[in-house]
Amino acid sequence: MTDGETLLCGVDEAGRGPLAGPVVAAAVMLDPTHTITGLADSKRLSARRREEIAVAIRSRARAWAVASASVEEIDALNILQATLLAMRRAVAGLAVAPELVLVDGLHCPALDAPTRAIVNGDATVAEISAASILAKVTRDAEMQLLHGLHPQYGFDRHKGYPTAAHVAALQSHGVSAAHRRSFAPVRMVIEGEKQSRTWRSVSRTLPSPR
Numbered sequence: 001m002t003d004g005e006t007l008l009c010g011v012d013e014a015g016r017g018p019l020a021g022p023v024v025a026a027a028v029m030l031d032p033t034h035t036i037t038g039l040a041d042s043k044r045l046s047a048r049r050r051e052e053i054a055v056a057i058r059s060r061a062r063a064w065a066v067a068s069a070s071v072e073e074i075d076a077l078n079i080l081q082a083t084l085l086a087m088r089r090a091v092a093g094l095a096v097a098p099e100l101v102l103v104d105g106l107h108c109p110a111l112d113a114p115t116r117a118i119v120n121g122d123a124t125v126a127e128i129s130a131a132s133i134l135a136k137v138t139r140d141a142e143m144q145l146l147h148g149l150h151p152q153y154g155f156d157r158h159k160g161y162p163t164a165a166h167v168a169a170l171q172s173h174g175v176s177a178a179h180r181r182s183f184a185p186v187r188m189v190i191e192g193e194k195q196s197r198t199w200r201s202v203s204r205t206l207p208s209p210r
Contacts, residue, residue: 007062009098009113010127011090012105013083014042014135018160019170019186020153020178021143022068023079025086026134027094027101030127034060039129041122042136054137057130064130065093066138075182084109090131104128150176 007029015023030036036056038049045053057064067089069082077085087109091101098113104121121128140159147155153169153176160166160178162185170179170189179186 007096007099008127009063009091009094009101010121010125010129010131011087011101011103011109012042012122012128012132012135013086014132014139015160016079016083017162019162019166019180019183020071020155020160020176021139021146022070023074023083023086024066024068024135024139024142025083025090026064026066026131026138027087027090027098028057028064028127028130028134029062029094029096029098030130031060031062036060036126036130039126039133041120041129042132044123045133047140050133050137053130053133057134061130063094063096064134065090065095066134067093068139068142071178071180074180078182079180080107083107102128104132146178150178153178 009027009029011025011027013023013025015021036053038053042050067086069086073085074082084107087103088111091111101111101113101115102121102125103115103117106117106119108115108117118125118128122132143155143159152173154165158166167185170186174193175186175189181187181190
């Protein structure tokens with residue numbers, strides 16, 4: 001994707017779809033003199049393989065950075081804008097300024113450098129593949145930490161995605177500080193809790209049956 005002169009950066013995110021946790025973005029500038037084998041869409045790699053390649057990326061890339069947008073920012077901005085914010089933060093964190101930024105998907109963050117969106121870029125552009133791996137590994141580690149704080153939800157297994165087990169845990173335990181309140185399944189639980197509290201309040205004012 002580069003002629004050997006352009007300082008190329010790949011950007012990707014992890015965590016747009018989950019009901020909990022931050023959205024994480026990574027920016028990677030590969031060094032053509034230090035080959036990294038096994039780069040691919042992070043979703044096609046095992047967790048162990050992602051970890052192994054992430055170590056290589058951190059040690060061999062020309063530059064890399066990871067950043068995130070919080071649950072609060074996701075709820076305030078919406079998930080697309082929060083994702084673009086995380087991407088801007090990741091690119092801003094690079095030790096080397098890129099001359100061209102390639103972003104996986106349909107949307108590009110507003111950057112000083114020229115930017116191009118590439119659908120399925122995580123499977124076709126090495127720099128984006130590397131970014132997808134770093135973002136996924138970083139977010140998975142964050143969800144493991146959240147599991148330690150909120151073990152009842154099973155974040156270590158589903159990483160916050162809306163699995164049947166996660167939705168059932170939400171319904172059983174309610175919403176935690178780690179959950180995205182703007183997402184429909186979480187919002188429905190909150191509304192159900194409000195309705196339940198309202199009914200309990202009203203029922204206390206009703207006359208007792210005779």
